Amino acid sequence: MSAASNLPLSGARLWDSLMEMARIGATPKGGCNRQTLTDLDGEARHLLQRWAESCGLTLTVDRVGNMVFRREGRDPSRPPVAIGSHLDTQPTGGKFDGVLGVLAGLEIMRALHEAGAETEAPLLLINWTNEEGARFSPPMMGSGVAMGIFPEAEVLAKTDAAGAVFGEELRRIGWQGSADPTDLQRLGAYFELHIEQGPVLEHEGKEIGIVTHALAQTWYEVTVEGEEAHGGSAMQYRRDALMAAAPLIAAVEEIALAAGGAGRGTVGSVTVSPGSCNVVPSHVWFSVDTRHGDPERLAWMGERLHERAMEIARRRGVAIHVEEFWHSPLTPFDPALVTRLRDAAKARGLLWRDMPTGIGHDAVYCARRVPAAMIFVPCEGGISHNEAENITPAWAEAGLKVLADAVIATANG
């Protein structure tokens, strides 16, 4: 077993820190509103800094505001092993999404400090800027710039709904550093602990999800063009765009289920025109979000969607256009690190399962450049991005232990 099992890791201390951090931006319903680059984000960053420096970590801030705390290793020349996640939240977010990963990393640093323990490789604790993408879109900007997904200048120029500029807000709250964010592409390994944001682990009574990969995604826009008619007009001559769209919307779910494995299909946005109660719709627009753990099955889902659209268009005398507008490739996590996580879960006697993530995380962008891996812990009812988001202290502690064991095994391996 790794050295970590002897570390004085404290689930209680982690929980207390989670609760203290949750006071910054606390909402009446028990959640958090601590959006990126607000004064509250600045306050949360200061609290993390005080905590981290009190256990001997040194802080570097890069030009997009990513906070990187370093704990020197016995061999400073080795590429560092990083633990990271984010402190920013959704406008009506919870206390755990992101925060758990950062503060679990902090707890590992505290325990190492308390034990006077050293690791071979240096360790880093990272708080990524703007993971949520709620105020400045897209999400995962800090890790995206670090890993070369987004150009730095483009991110600094982004504006929020009120017209505030990302770079200006970063300076206003005092958190623009001078380090080059892309230095982080030299990490030896990156680990992230996160709540599942789905109900699978809780439903199956598992304490740990070992995340093996991020699903490939393709998003489509579908447009159905029929003919406007009066709600009193005879059925047999109608070319009702919505009655053509309805079975195609239903088909998105059927296709996702038929795709097997981790197939996902979502229609999240629909517009019906002209949109009057007694007028047969002439136009329907809707989005289709498809995801799968197997790129070939994902492509198959797209083909089926096109086929169904053509079949419905032909049968109903309407025009249907299906256009791909976004694609994200399948991102596997590092097999050696994933094995290390599984070993840790087994050694700790925890109930675990492999699973993909259907949701983007900083770890997914990291995995495109450096060896990376992710741990999920359950969240109640699968609820997140919501003030009701909740986990148990036992779940947090299980995640902490697996994270610690894998990080230390990697840093010492």
Added chain:
Amino acid sequence: MSAASNLPLSGARLWDSLMEMARIGATPKGGCNRQTLTDLDGEARHLLQRWAESCGLTLTVDRVGNMVFRREGRDPSRPPVAIGSHLDTQPTGGKFDGVLGVLAGLEIMRALHEAGAETEAPLLLINWTNEEGARFSPPMMGSGVAMGIFPEAEVLAKTDAAGAVFGEELRRIGWQGSADPTDLQRLGAYFELHIEQGPVLEHEGKEIGIVTHALAQTWYEVTVEGEEAHGGSAMQYRRDALMAAAPLIAAVEEIALAAGGAGRGTVGSVTVSPGSCNVVPSHVWFSVDTRHGDPERLAWMGERLHERAMEIARRRGVAIHVEEFWHSPLTPFDPALVTRLRDAAKARGLLWRDMPTGIGHDAVYCARRVPAAMIFVPCEGGISHNEAENITPAWAEAGLKVLADAVIATANG
């Protein structure tokens, strides 16, 4: 045959008048924008007045602006036989919706005047105020007040989107009279010629539709409540409000077709929340407009809708509420007048069929208080409420002849 077949009815004169009236509010695409109580509506009313007075008619205007022209009968004590429709249009309306009925009535008056003919009962030509309901809602206000459907004071106080008040606009354009609109409840008969606003007659190669009744209607609001989830979340734990709504939307069409006869089902308006591409919808709202020529079948449609909603809700673990929010009873037209229209179509050797109207008309409100009947003529492609609305001079003339024959037979019968 009735005296009408000897009348010098002129399809060409009717057509010329239609084209002349269409210049008032003409749109670049060949339609008309002559909304109720605008200056253009006032101009159209003056043109109709000039035409009508030049063939000896006398005008009375009532307190909601309905124009009623009278041609005295041999027996002035007999209840008058009226011909009516409307000169107001949709914002991007056509040249024929409503106008055909008014100007066909005018052509009958012209022909009678030219022939020096008399009828037993007096004849009336009516231009109803605000049939369209585009500027001031609801539609059919003038006939609605006359027939006691709407209180006069309520209609006079209605406002348009810009805040203009109906009664003030009526006075501003100089068309508020002093007659009591409900005097029109003493009509002996009411006839209206109108374009079909649907494709049935053209599709079947018929020249005349004998309208036997207006469909009964019931409108519902349907609310589906599921659970918001991330677009990356596993399919099996979702309670997707839209995937529950889609088969229920499709069921509206299935139910309308299964109802047989003149069953109609329309979902015209849909709202999906939260409405983000990668978020599983938690709420869907949609309208359902059901119509049928048999009130029992209409009720059956509502029962089926409720059943399907309950079945889907149970199967998918979502909540579905179906609430009726509007009902309009079946309105039969007067059997004796309908027979007279059929006789006229047969005698003229025209191709005709019986049909219901799924759409509201002034004649439908009239039918609730006085003997009333309606004639449809085809319109190209079933298109109306559109600048492309079109009919042929031959269709207009066929409608004119049937109208004239039935009106004169009724006035002399």
